[in-house]
Amino acid sequence: MEDVKVKVKVDHMTKQFGDLLVLDDISFEVKKGEFLCIVGPTGCGKTTFLNCITKLYEPTRGEILINGEPVNLKKHNVAYIFQEYSTMSWLTVEQNVAFGLKMKKLPKDVIQKEVAEVLEMVGLTKYKDYYPVELSTSMLQRVVIARAFAVKPELLLMDEPYGQLDVELRFKLEDELLNLWKKTGTTVIFITHNIEEAVYLSENILVLTNKPTTIKEKLPNKLPQPRNVVSPEFIDVRNQVTELIKWW
Template identity: 60%
Template sequence: MSEATIEKAVQDDRPVKVEVSHLTKYFGTLHVLDDVSFNIKKGEFVCVVGPTGCGKTTFLNLLTKIYEPSEGTLKIDGELADPKKHNLAFVFQEPSSFPWLTVEENLKFGLKIKKLPREVIDARVERIIKLLGLEEFRHDYPSSLSTSTEQRVIIGRAFAMEPDLLLMDEPYGQMDIKLRFYLEDEVLRLWREIGTTVVFITHNIEEAVYLSEKVLILSNKPAKIKEELVNNLPYPRDITCKEFIDMRKHITDMIKWW
């Protein structure tokens, strides 16, 4: 594969946003995650892939602090990660909009919980509505929306928080390929505009190559990082180009044999 496409290290002047050091997790005697260490730069888009059942969601739950690690540390901006101190946002596979709130109210919900000034809330939500083309839906309730539009609202709500770290777990898992590509492009648009640091869990290797600046490949349990690949393909990406196909094949082979 081309060194311009995949590298184990590149010069990147962005500051480190997230530091994961020797992260290990046991559930009783079950060893799920083993001595995982990596850094994420500010504004970086990182995808995590691995074999089915390797512990990708457990890995994400450790980053969200839903689970505490058995060993190791997670730091954001040099401080131990703390949901009370750091602004973490999540997007999961299952719809998580609030059915009793309109689209606009859903987008404002987390910002109101944070007790941000009204003018800040209004400005952020207007920006998200325009970026996602949700103007005609702002007063609608989730029950009247298509699946893809509802997921756009959920994604927009997360980005509106301008989080320190946005964690996404298979957010398009139940959607057909056309909707997946559409929403992938929406996420990339928001990421570029807002500059959010993103960790994106997926079983879809093509999706990982399409979205990421870096791919972390996990092994079977107990999961380790087998390889950390930098993706230098220019945006917007062409899934039919040789470099894209080569990277997809490389990751597939890594997962297949580990």
């Protein structure tokens, strides 16, 4: 019987595209409520891995389990935040955030309550009637995050969502993400090539090699939160990850 505390189990997963071996016999577990960051070089297959979880790709060998069962997006509540800002330009902020809840055909009063709650969490209540074209870059990303959390996902996948933002905006949104994660208990798998971001956010850091991609190490991150990026302890963990990444 599977450990009920294990949310995601990746079991000897391999992904090939023709003769190109991208992911090579990868195995690891993500505990329920864990915040896992995955780091690796550009093009090593981080996004391919997430696309296997969402069933866009089928693993060539091995499997991915959620709650001990093969991934089934009709059964498992999985949300995905992409690198691009995936707001719908013809919908207001409120309508964008409500979209997933409407797809689930929830009662109107439930939708209104959930949307109001998550808009308040990300500081967008007074912008609920705005359209995406009227919003700043950071606000657009807040809309996307709010939409993901509104459906109360058991698993949230994030693919370099802050890669295009400047440092100040990135830290602000990372703090908001951590607050939402703590409030909701959602399991998060966060892809990034930014080592400092991985150390700032994670409970564990999975370091990948270059293609054909394997796991180099799963490094626990025991730093207390909130984290100070200039503290000796933070710099020490960052250096540990950097050393792992140096020798591809």
